[in-house]
Amino acid sequence: MNFYFEAAKVLDKLDSKKGSIKGIIATVAEKDRKRTAALVIETLKYKPVLNEVLDATKLLKEERKITSRNLALLLIHDLLLANGIQAGDGPIKQGVLRHKTRLHGEFTRIKIKRGAKTNAELAQTDDSRAAHIPRYVRVNRNCWTVEDAIETFGSRGYELADPLTSIKAFAKDKHIPDLLAFHPQVQFVEDALYKEGKIILQDKASCFPAHVLAPPADEGSVVIDATAAPGNKTSHLSALMGNKGKLFAFERDRKRFSTLKMMLSKARCRNVEAVNADFLMTSPTDEKFSKVTHILLDPSCSGSGIVNRMDHLLESEPQNDEGQKRLAKLASFQLMMIRHAMKFPSVKRIAYSTCSIHAIENERVVRQSLETPEALDGHFVLAPQADVLPTWHRRGLTEEMSSPDDAQSLVRCSPDGDATNGFFVCLFVKRAAGGDAPAVTSKRRIEDETTDTTHKKRHKRRKKAVSDAQRAS
The missing domain is CATH 3.30.70.1170 (Sun protein; domain 3)
Structure with a gap:
């Protein structure tokens, strides 16, 4: 039964929007990964039907020991659509089997109602x-x-x-x-x-951030990947660096950190030091990181741009108040990541990316970033289009940016016409101190400067925002 409990945890994480199917399954122990993936994906394919069966039989109301809806869905899937529940006898298995006849009856009723001649016709089809x-x-x-x-x-x-x-x-x-x-x-x-x-x-769009950041292949290079697991972008950075210099790969989650280390070992990344810590809690003036010149930021996002052979099975982001609140919390977290990256004293280039199609996580976060004290005092601007995939046709949303040039500095990918997942990328660069500083004195900057008057207030706000974002992601 432990196998079903682990698979239920995967479904729970997917319901909580804590990652893609592929990303979350990658955290499952390798010996169980293939079997877990098969069960989770097949259950998701039939989830609407299985939910209808579960509700019609009132199984959860009558069997109080079955406290997890996702666990019930997995067990019902194997009972109705596989070779039976593959677990030893126990109260949970027996609780499902007591309703075996009713479960089969409701499943058959739904099949007839939908005019399906085979079970496969009830499954959700590929995107x-x-x-x-x-x-x-x-x-x-x-x-x-x-x-x-x-x-x-x-x-x-x-x-x-x-x-x-x-x-x-x-x-x-x-x-x-x-x-x-x-x-x-x-x-x-x-x-x-x-x-x-x-x-x-690795999806094409997912290769854009490391390519745009373009860290030098030099023994003196010092680079950070702020949210590294599962490690595709990290290994890309390592390859672009020619396995030279030092690449710090941050991952705060312990299981994802283990996945990251295995991936980096397999990819023969000899210049990477994996760090099991939260990038936001890292001091920019720490001697270990004070010489970092390039930072890749790919923080938690809604994942609304992901279109592949599996993730279309997940429920899309709700367009209600709750969904908008979650997007706002994610955007707040994303902005915080950029501001923190800009505090590193030697940083010259910061690549920011999401697998989201929402302007609130993309253009609006970038626009707000450019108006912060960190950007203004650090002389950060957007790299021009010529330095950010110049031949890529789809750029940022003009109506969301302060100028058309700023919009042209941004890269968007659409699953509807670009043969990639939905994605967003931009590059912040530090302009020489003697250059023209952006003429921005916005209400937001005044509010930020007022709010940032003391270290205590900064720390309190950061801690709360991180907590909210982590709950949302």
Whole structure:
């Protein structure tokens, strides 16, 4: 029964919007990961039907020992749609089996009502947009070269062509030099190249932050990835740095930290020091971090841009007051992350990204960041379009920014037309102290300066905001 309890925890985290299906399942112990993933995904596919069965039978009201709705859904799934509940006899299993006849009866009634001839017809289908997103594979330059990778795939019968036209076609990406695109149906999780860390399965848009940050491949480089797990962006940074210098990878969650370390080891990232700590609680003047020049920020977000073969099964962000409050808390947390990054004395470049489509987490956070004391006193501005994927066509929302130029400095990705997940990226750069400072004296800056009069107030506000954001994420 422990297996079902662990799977229920995954569903609980998904309900709480604590990450994507792939990200949360990655935290499950490796020995149980594949089995847990299969059960969770199949249960999500049938979740609307299983919920209807559960409510119609009043199982939770009559069986008080079954206190978790998600646990009940998992058990009912295996009873009705698999080979039965795979657990020893116990009060919870027996509680479900007492209602076996009624559960089957309600399931059959729903099947007839919906005109389904097979169980599969009751399942939620794949998001149609996923069929137009290639299977992206980033070549890990810590292990080998893109040329070697292309030669290897060629020896397997793959040909350089439009990856959407054939299962044996693949292409070099136009924007990310290390990225290859394959047909959406191609699988690599059992491939030796993936298991050896030679290839990283990473969506194209997720490669943008490290590419835009562009840390130098130099022994003197000092870089921070502020929210590193599961480690795809960290390994990308490491490869761009040529495994040179020092890359600090922060992750405060203990389980995700373990996942991060395993991933970095597999990807042969020798210049990374994983730090099991909260980036926000790190002192910018700490001697260990005071020389950091590049920071990657990919903080918790709503995940509203994620469109893949699994996450469409999750309920979308509610467009009610509760949903808007959660977005506001996330935006507050995101702004706090940027402001903290700007306090590092040697930082020159800060890449900020989300997998969100909401302006409140993207353009509005950036606009507010530019008006903070940290940005104004530190001479931070947005890098021009020429330095931020200049040939990418989809830019920021003009109506959300102070100027058209600022909007052009931002990058947006849309799952509806860009063959990627929804994503947002920008780059803050520190201008030379003698340059023209932005002429901004806003009401928000005055309020910030007033609020920041004492260290005690700053600490209190930060602690509360972090707590709220962590509850929301």
